[in-house]
Amino acid sequence: MDNRERESHDDKMEKASFASSDHWKALATMGEESELADASVEKIFESREVPPWQKQLTFRAFFVSFILTILFSFIVMKFNLTTGIIPSLNVAAGLLGFFFVKTWTKFLEKSELLKQPFTRQENTVIQTCVVASSGIAFSGGFGNYLFGMSEEVAKSSGETYNSRDIKNPSLDWMIGFLFVVSFLGLFSVVPLRKIMIIDFKLIYPSGTATAHLINSFHTPQGAKLAKKQVRQLAKFFSFSFLWGFFQWFFTGGDGCGFNNFPTFGLKAHKNMFYFDFSATYVGVGMICPYLINVSLLVGSILSWGIMWPLISNQKGHWFDATLPSSSLYGLQGYKVFISIAMILGDGLYNFIKVMGHTLFSLYTQFRKKGSHAILPSNRRAASDVSQAQSYDDQRRALLFVKDQIPT
DSSP: OOHHHHHHHHHHHHHHHHHHHHHHHHHHHHHHHHHHHHOTTTTTTTTOOOHHHHHHHHHHHHHHHHHHHHHHHHHHHHHHTTTTTOOOOOOHHHHHHHHHHHHHHHHHHHTTTTOSOOOHHHHHHHHHHHHHHHHHHHHTEEEEEEEETSSHHHHHHTTTOOOOGGGOOOHHHHHHHHHHHHHHHHHHHHHGGGIIIIIIIOOOOHHHHHHHHHHHTTHHHHHHHHHHHHHHHHHHHHHHHHHHEEEETTTTTTTTTTGGOOOOOHHHHHEEEOOOHHHHHHHHHHHSOOHHHHHHHHHHIIIIIHHHHHHHBBBBBTBTTTTTTTTTTHHHHHHHHHHHHHHHHHHHHHHHHHHHHHHHHHHHHHSTTOOOOOOTTTTOOHHHHOOOOOHHHHHHHHHHHSSOOOO
């Protein structure tokens, strides 16, 4: 190898060494940023000004909340009148709220008309409004007791009744009723919010998960991920809509079409065992934990496959054979009261268990005067969880108590 070749080889090696060092420096910088982001979420948003609560209640937030509330209310009513299981919609509300307002603000930013940037707090306002408003569709009783008091339902039951047993809910009566039901919780929770969140540090799983999600949306990496999630949401939404539209062409009335297809044979169909090809139920099964799905499957097999057919064979012995199928004095009574008894029994056990743990934890905390112990969670002792607050906890507590709801 002559001198020219040796010098050329040395230059290449030197350049490769510099490139390698730059590469490792870049990786180290990225690693440091990643460690910083993992260590403290609030440091990422430290340079951004947090607007007061008056500026968080914007027109665009309420407008997007109104549109999403209409959509989510239809979804909740569909679940309420069919499965009776309402999955948590916090994540979907936060994601769609971020997507719509972010698109809005980007358009205004390009037009140089943007006056106020989109913040995490405004995203939380949208998510809260959507979940609270659509939740009234379920907790307000529109799928059960609210219209169950009406005269039409009383007539369909076949039971004797008088005017004192019915209530035909009018629009003004329902508005007043929902105001009382909805604001009762608000008036009771506001005075306790500092005690529950700051002092006792109670963990709210659904709210905590939504907060982490909204925080991630407002980072550069999280914004890109949110775009991908919205694209996937739009794909499956379009598929579900087109599938429902396709089924409509084969529906000629009640008991016809894909919704009543005898998947497992006519005998099984008579005992309500068939697949109705509904994307709604598939979605509920996907979002619910597998333990709930397995329990529902076991319960449906025990009831519709074994218990109800056996009880119906006792018609004329256990109950009057001339009663309609909807009468609570017949087979329907066995279905309703056996199911309710199982639910109430398990609910009472869990209520006693939770109340026992809560009272014991409160007794332990108030017994230790002068200590800053908090309610233990996940079977940890109070002394183990009593530790110095992190930077994130201190900043969040400061922002939490800074703006007080006027009373």
